[in-house]
Amino acid sequence: MAKEGSPLPQVELQEGAPDNNVKLTDIFKGKKGILFGVPGAFTPGCSKTHLPGYVNDYAKLSEAGAQVIVCVSVNDAFVMEAWGKQTGAEAKGIRMLADTHGELAKALGLELDMAKALGMNRMKRFSAVIEDNKIKSLNVEPDGKGTTCSLSNAIMSQLKA
Amino acid sequence: MTAFARCTAGAIAIVPTRRCAALSRRGHSAKFALAGPRVARSAQLRTCSVTAISVGDKVPGDIKFNYFDAEGNMQAVAVDDLTKGKKVVLIGVPGAFTPTCSLKHLPGFLEKADELKSKGVDTIACVAVNDAFVMDAWSKSVGTDDKIMMLADGSADFTKAIGVELDLSDKGLGIRSRRYAMLLEDGAVKELNLEEGGAFTVSSADEILSAL
Numbered sequence: 001m002a003k004e005g006s007p008l009p010q011v012e013l014q015e016g017a018p019d020n021n022v023k024l025t026d027i028f029k030g031k032k033g034i035l036f037g038v039p040g041a042f043t044p045g046c047s048k049t050h051l052p053g054y055v056n057d058y059a060k061l062s063e064a065g066a067q068v069i070v071c072v073s074v075n076d077a078f079v080m081e082a083w084g085k086q087t088g089a090e091a092k093g094i095r096m097l098a099d100t101h102g103e104l105a106k107a108l109g110l111e112l113d114m115a116k117a118l119g120m121n122r123m124k125r126f127s128a129v130i131e132d133n134k135i136k137s138l139n140v141e142p143d144g145k146g147t148t149c150s151l152s153n154a155i156m157s158q159l160k161a
Numbered sequence: 162m163t164a165f166a167r168c169t170a171g172a173i174a175i176v177p178t179r180r181c182a183a184l185s186r187r188g189h190s191a192k193f194a195l196a197g198p199r200v201a202r203s204a205q206l207r208t209c210s211v212t213a214i215s216v217g218d219k220v221p222g223d224i225k226f227n228y229f230d231a232e233g234n235m236q237a238v239a240v241d242d243l244t245k246g247k248k249v250v251l252i253g254v255p256g257a258f259t260p261t262c263s264l265k266h267l268p269g270f271l272e273k274a275d276e277l278k279s280k281g282v283d284t285i286a287c288v289a290v291n292d293a294f295v296m297d298a299w300s301k302s303v304g305t306d307d308k309i310m311m312l313a314d315g316s317a318d319f320t321k322a323i324g325v326e327l328d329l330s331d332k333g334l335g336i337r338s339r340r341y342a343m344l345l346e347d348g349a350v351k352e353l354n355l356e357e358g359g360a361f362t363v364s365s366a367d368e369i370l371s372a373l
Contacts, residue, residue: 019333069355075295082302118315119291119313119315
């Protein structure tokens, strides 16, 4: 599993459309920001608690030093785009990236077995402060799904540190 | 003389050239890696598909779909319970929130839902290889109300069982369903309008209406 001090994996994710590839390491190059992952777009915990927290705290997080905030999930780019629009995340400026094939989840060692409920393996809920493509801090929910250590309020102090 | 036929799922079958041609005629197609100069000239590069379900076949009754009911609770329904003794229109789409599905295909059926029901259709349902949460959110976004049941074939079990899977991995979507509109009577296929991939030509609501 990735840990504090690990480099950010050099994976390509999709944004807005399935053929629009973006490199995570291009986004965080020379920048300080937050990367957080969710088990599934439109699912309860992700939609009611996790993502809204980052949407509501966007200004505070920016003031605390986050130059970019990225949300990832193992969903396709169309679904991520729709979710970003529906939740107001896109309007706020949160980048909604699709880990369509689960490559980032695998590279970080954060795969979550949700095949029975959702049809394919997903990503454990987590949040991380990334600084110039290095994982500065990493908060992974113990069961992969809960909404505790990975929430926006918890990461505030890690940004300032 | 043989050719190597690679199907979209990655399996390779070595088939006699004549069989390749026969397979092509019957609606299969294969990506041929030319095994030698004497391999059939007629070999065209197309994506391979397994035999899709056809008119007269019964849909696999024990496969289950997840969906969200009107009260917002996740339910599971077996194909049997959905189709037994009923007239059902089943719409297959490559993906929730994708352009053609969202702008043309599903809205077309929504528009004709009342007309379909007046012609004896008991249930209109839409199937995609997406999870139930995504299907539910999509249905709210398109505004299907309770006119169309939105069924999640999350692991593509049903889609694969009826042979209509579509490999959109290159397009960043993974294994999905081909676009189709199907009329079922007591679980048997009465009419099947199946697109090659995600095209939108024969699978509209109007086509199904004319079959009723």
